Amino acid sequence: MSDLVINNLHVRINEKPIIKGLNLTIPQGEVHAIMGPNGTGKSTLANTIMGHPSYEVTEGEILFKGKNILELSTEERSHLGLFLAFQYPVSIPGVTVANFLRTAVNAHRKAANPEDKGIPILEFRKVMKEKMEMLKVDSAFAGRYLNEGFSGGEKKRAEVLQMAMLKPEIAILDETDSGLDIDALRIVSEGVNTLRSKDLGVLVITHYQRILNYIRPDVVHVMMDGRIVESGGPDLALDLEEHGYTWVREKMENGELA
Numbered sequence: 061m062s063d064l065v066i067n068n069l070h071v072r073i074n075e076k077p078i079i080k081g082l083n084l085t086i087p088q089g090e091v092h093a094i095m096g097p098n099g100t101g102k103s104t105l106a107n108t109i110m111g112h113p114s115y116e117v118t119e120g121e122i123l124f125k126g127k128n129i130l131e132l133s134t135e136e137r138s139h140l141g142l143f144l145a146f147q148y149p150v151s152i153p154g155v156t157v158a159n160f161l162r163t164a165v166n167a168h169r170k171a172a173n174p175e176d177k178g179i180p181i182l183e184f185r186k187v188m189k190e191k192m193e194m195l196k197v198d199s200a201f202a203g204r205y206l207n208e209g210f211s212g213g214e215k216k217r218a219e220v221l222q223m224a225m226l227k228p229e230i231a232i233l234d235e236t237d238s239g240l241d242i243d244a245l246r247i248v249s250e251g252v253n254t255l256r257s258k259d260l261g262v263l264v265i266t267h268y269q270r271i272l273n274y275i276r277p278d279v280v281h282v283m284m285d286g287r288i289v290e291s292g293g294p295d296l297a298l299d300l301e302e303h304g305y306t307w308v309r310e311k312m313e314n315g316e317l318a
């Protein structure tokens with residue numbers, strides 16, 4: 061199993077500690093959600109897992125497929141089977157969605173087999189068409205420049221399409237619900253649910269319970285002050301939506317939580 065295991069992780073940025081002893085396991089085949097207030101380190105965690113250079117790990121380890129990936133580049137982590145869907149995907153003018161996806165697929169194939177000559181164009185088009193139909197993405201999407209002029213929902217659908225093409229084993233969705241209206245959120249969530257399988261572990265990072273109405277998690281974690289302080293089933297998200305995070309902080313102050 062390609063589980064993602066994080067042990068005693070400490071991370072700082074510009075000398076400021078953000079993550080302070082975080083422990084978390086995301087099993088392949090399960091959907092986990094992390095909820096927490098602004099500034100608690102959720103996006104820092106996502107970026108650290110993928111190796112963003114601005115985030116300095118001062119202690120702990122991140123294990124994937126039995127390897128401590130902290131010494132690997134972002135590209136190597138992606139080739140190993142990790143994927144990050146960005147909260148704010150960037151635009152790449154002049155690069156079509158199709159060309160971007162084919163380049164990414166070829167990079168993964170090359171990493172797995174240095175002798176690989178790349179996916180044949182006809183095969184790539186066939187696979188991309190299948191994935192777009194599966195995710196209910198309009199075929200015209202392939203010819204547009206990546207995220208250029210895209211709505212918020214289209215940007216997030218492009219991220220899900222990338223996930224479908226690259227077939228990661230662990231996918232991290234960093235506040236995918238950010239900036240989406242209800243219809244766009246439903247469409248994007250349906251795409252993620254379509255890709256759910258025993259071979260894919262998903263970590264959904266969010267402020268709100270709303271997205272979890274559509275992507276039902278197996279486990280919900282509460283992150284505060286740079287660490288996981290509470291975990292439970294899907295009902296925990298409903299408690300947070302109804303009562304906020306005050307009760308969690310009160311339990312922490314009373315020594316009732318980690």
